[in-house]
Amino acid sequence: MTDAETKIINGVEIDLKKANRMLKRLIVKETTNIKTKRYNDSEMAKQIKKIIEEEVECY
Amino acid sequence: MFDKEYSFRGSHAAKVIKLTASFDQKNNKVFARNFDVYLLAPIVGFMYGRSAPIDRENNEKTDIFPDILIKNKNDLMFNYRLIMLLDKDYEPDFDERINKAFRYYGTEKAQPDEERYDSYVRGGVDVLYEKIMEGAKKPDDYLKNLYDFIEEFEERYNSSVSTDSILNLCKLARS
Amino acid sequence: MLLKNLRLTNFRQFKGEQLISFSTYPDRNVTIIMGENGSGKTTLAQAFTWCLYGDTDFEDKSMLSKAVALNMLPDEEASVRVELDLVHNGIEYTIIREQKYSKDSSGNLRRPSQTTFKIAFKGADGQREFVPDLETEIRMKEILPKELSKYFFFDGERIEKMSKEIRRGKSKEFAEAVKSLLGLSAFTAALNHLKSRSPSSVIRSYDNSYDAGSDVRIAQYTKEIDELDDKIDAITRRLAEIDKEEAIAQDKCDELKEKIVKFKDSEDLAKEREALRKKLNGLISSKASSTAVLLRTFNNNAQQYFAKKMMKDALQLLSEADKLDKGIPDIHERTIKFLIDRGSCICNNKIEFNNDAYKALMKVLEYIPPQSLGSLIGQFVRDCESKSKGGSSLFEDISEQYRIIRNFETDYADVENKIKLIEERLVNMENVGLLQKELINYERRLNYLKKERDELNIEQGSYETQKKLKIAERKELTLKDEANRKIEVYKAYAQYMYDVLLDEYTQKETETRNQLQKTVNGIFKHIYNGGLALSLDENYNVNIIVNDFRGYNSDVETSTAQSISVIFAFIAGVIKMARDSQNDENEMLVSEPYPLVMDAPLSAFDKTRIQTVCDILPKVAEQVIIFIKDTDGELAETHMGQQVGARYLFDKKNEFETYLVTR
Known part of the structure; x- marks a missing residue:
């Protein structure tokens, strides 16, 4: 997507490696859910938040 | 004979009634009156060589009142004279035919001539009926038959008789 | 979605239980059901929509077989039932709709009960399970949304109306449906989960989780931003409504103008008639x-x-x-x-x-x-x-x-x-004065809508500016607090993902649309060879374009043959795309094959096009089921012989009884 390591979004510096990793997890999750319909929208949103928070906190 | 009431009888009465009946909603008739049939029929009868006895099969009858006959006597006399002058089968001698045409009418001598004339009237009614009425079902058919009849007559006789030739003969006769 | 069996019980003229099994062989994917007009073709086609959505086009809304109704005794009960076996997403479903009819004590048929709707599926252990009643409607929507169904359960006789709808881009939901059909739903779902009006969406929920303890103004700003968001959303919704209303009014105006022109003719015609009289x-x-x-x-x-x-x-x-x-x-x-x-x-x-x-x-x-x-x-x-x-x-x-x-x-x-x-x-011409009046009303409406939109756009712009300002101010405050700063960071990541996904989605969507346009055109040219091409705009409106040597491009009037070709190319194109994208290596695209169920479509085409259509159909659709007149059916079989996997015939006993027999 981009070679730069960081990017400023809304005045916050983000790590693109982390960002793209969570993006990939997000798409896989969404694709699976479309097939299984296991989670509803708010459950999905919670899980996405979980992914984001986990990725941000980890090294 | 043309100053007293005339009656068509039997089948001829029936035919004359039909010939003078309305054939459409607009009150159109082939012949306006019995008299019109009576005026044309002897000519047609003579030309087609058709005569017919009085039909007494039934009592049907239809009349022409004397006043009409008297009023049109000249036209009727004209018919009578034409037929008398030309009916060679009836009277081969021309002088005698002239007498029949111009002298004997109205006298006792004319009795058989008048009979002869009347039989042409009836024969003519038969021809007119056959030509115009038979086979006609709707209003247009009557007109078609009438036209065909006239056209046939035109082709057979009148196309070879020009009005001028008659007028010339008249001049010749008067000179 | 592939259709396997249809079981009818006392449905209209199909008395008793009757079964029809559709061919699902990949190489012989066509099922032909032949019958004369009036033998039950349309009824069978309607059985699908009744089963799936509880709707039919019949004037007589009683579904119960007349022959059965006639023989019912007083106080007796009978039921109509349609079951459809299908495979969707690898799961075997049975869709069941049933309606009970009964007679009162004097032998009159009572008003029927509401239909009952059930969806059964084969669970992982092979056991038959039922979708909970409350979820059946939603599940049905996932299998095949109703608005999309008419493009797959396809009535040849309504073809012209459909073509107009497509040309007008009538329904946004159709565009949405097409997108989901083409495998873009993972993107839309992700985008929706990240940022939407729902308070549970990721960004929205972060907004609401700021710790206001550090500064009361944070909560105040959040509240104000929420309010602005609501206002902006309301305006956005109203704008969409305006678009819709405008399209309707514009349609009406066009229609009226056309009628008025026609009526001009009618005046002349009336004069001519008077002269002739x-x-x-x-x-x-x-x-x-x-x-x-x-x-x-x-x-x-x-x-x-x-x-x-x-x-x-x-x-x-x-x-x-x-x-x-x-x-x-x-x-x-x-x-x-x-x-x-x-x-x-x-x-x-x-x-x-x-x-x-x-x-x-x-x-x-x-x-x-x-x-x-x-x-x-x-x-x-x-x-x-x-x-x-x-x-x-x-x-x-x-x-x-x-x-x-x-x-x-x-x-x-x-x-x-x-x-x-x-x-x-x-005969069909109307009074021009009334038409003019109506036209003026609609034109006034259009003007009003235009004005309203302009005002709303300005208003929305000002709310957006206010919102940006408040967000910036709030951020300044939140960054001062450790906990809130974290939220700001999470939000930034969510926003980043949203931006990337939106960007990619827009690209993919454009790509898909171009691909669809290409596919549709390929098919259209095949059916209708006459210097015309189709173009799709972002709302999936289909326009017909003249390809002229001088490069003269314009939208042209469509004839019936064109309309039919357009709709057919469009449907065939969508199905073909859906099918192709399933074979795509890209895991991100989810798609599902769909069948094409058609009622008497060939009578709308001329002989030369029938062959083309027969040629394309089995290639573009995973499964083809056609109900057809005997004469058309023979033609279809001549052209599709190799692909036909199942043949049925309507055996019409009398007005009230038709039986399905295998040929």
């Missing part, structure tokens, strides 16, 4: 007058005319016999009688009874008036003269009148036919 009356009266004239001419001149030949012959005879004029001019019978009475002639000869002079004078009497032969003949000649003139033009006159009468028939029929044609054209 006059002509008709003229013909009738000219026939009547010709008839009258003909008969009058005949009656007045018949004697003269028919006697013509006789007159000529008589005159000929008379002139030859020298009998014509032997009279002495100006001598009257009275003159002679006077001479006889006087006993001496003008020449002084003595006149005595029976002497020569007497005899000569008596002879003279024959030729002089009043009753002389000569003058009688003279009179006769004069009669001939006048009568021959009278009858001279009878034949010509009568011929002329008769010609008019004879032409009447054809002239009349001709004019009458013209009037009939005009009346046929006039």
Whole structure:
């Protein structure tokens, strides 16, 4: 997507490696859910938040 | 004979009634009156060589009142004279035919001539009926038959008789 | 979604339980069901929609077999049931709809109960399970949304209306449906989860989780931003409504204008009809007058005319016999009688009874008036003269009148036919004044909508600016607090993902749309070869474009054949794309094959196109099920023979009973 390591979004510096990793997890999750319909929208949103928070906190 | 009431009888009465009946909603008739049939029929009868006895099969009858006959006597006399002058089968001698045409009418001598004339009237009614009425079902058919009849007559006789030739003969006769 | 079996129980003319199994072989994917009109083709097609959505197009809303209803006893109960076995997403489903009918004690059919709708599926362990009742509708939407279904359960007779809808891009939901069909739903779902109006969406929920403890203003800002968001959303929704209303009003305007133009024609047509009616009356009266004239001419001149030949012959005879004029001019019978009475002639000869002079004078009497032969003949000649003139033009006159009468028939029929044609054209034309009024109303509405939109756009812009400002101010405050700063970071990541996904989605969507346009065009050109091409805009509106050598491009009027080709190409294109994208390596695209179920589609095409259609159908759709007239069916089988995997026939016993038999 981009070679730069960081990017400023809304005045916050983000790590693109982390960002793209969570993006990939997000798409896989969404694709699976479309097939299984296991989670509803708010459950999905919670899980996405979980992914984001986990990725941000980890090294 | 043309100053007293005339009656068509039997089948001829029936035919004359039909010939003078309305054939459409607009009150159109082939012949306006019995008299019109009576005026044309002897000519047609003579030309087609058709005569017919009085039909007494039934009592049907239809009349022409004397006043009409008297009023049109000249036209009727004209018919009578034409037929008398030309009916060679009836009277081969021309002088005698002239007498029949111009002298004997109205006298006792004319009795058989008048009979002869009347039989042409009836024969003519038969021809007119056959030509115009038979086979006609709707209003247009009557007109078609009438036209065909006239056209046939035109082709057979009148196309070879020009009005001028008659007028010339008249001049010749008067000179 | 592939269809496996359809089981009908007492559904309309399908009495008892009847089963039809559709071919699912990949290489023989066509099922043909043949039957004459009225044998149950449409009913069978409707059985699908009734089963899936509880809807039918029937005027008689009673689904119960008439034959069954007739034999039901008072207080007895019977049910109508349609079950559809299908495979979707690798799961085997059975969709079941049932409705109970009963008779009251006097034997009248009661109003039927509500339909019951169930979805069963084979669970992971092979056990049959039911989707909970509350979720059946949602699940059905996932399997095949209703708005999309009409493009797969496809009624050849409604084809034109559909084509108009597609050309008008009537429904945004259709665009959405197409997108999901084309495998973009993972993107839309992700985008939706990250940022949407729902308070549970990731960004929204972060917004609401700021710890207001550090600064009361944070909560205040959040509240205000929420309010602005609500206002902006309301405006966005209203703008969408305006778009819709505008499209409807514009459609109506176009329709009215077209009608008004047509009505302009109708005025001319009405005038023409009036003229023709006059002509008709003229013909009738000219026939009547010709008839009258003909008969009058005949009656007045018949004697003269028919006697013509006789007159000529008589005159000929008379002139030859020298009998014509032997009279002495100006001598009257009275003159002679006077001479006889006087006993001496003008020449002084003595006149005595029976002497020569007497005899000569008596002879003279024959030729002089009043009753002389000569003058009688003279009179006769004069009669001939006048009568021959009278009858001279009878034949010509009568011929002329008769010609008019004879032409009447054809002239009349001709004019009458013209009037009939005009009346046929006039039938659907309306009063132009009312149309104008209506048009003005709609145009006013359009203007109003335009103004409203302009105002809303300005308002929305100002809310957006306010919102940005407040967000910036809030951020400044939140960054001062450790916990809130974390939220700000999470939000930034969510926003980043949202931006990337949106970007990619937009790209993919454009790509997909272009691909769809290409596919649709490929198919369209195949069906309709005539220098035309289709283009899709971002709302999936289909436009027909003329490909001219001079590069002249414009949207053109569509003929029926074109309309049919457009809709067909579109549907075939969507299905083909859906099918192709399933084979795509890209895991991010999710797609599902769909069947094409068609009711009598071929009758809409001409013979040359039928072959093309038959050729394309089994290639673009995973599964093809067609209900078809016998005549069309034979054609279809000729062209698709190899691909046909199952054949059925409607065996119509009577109006109320049809049976499905395998051929």
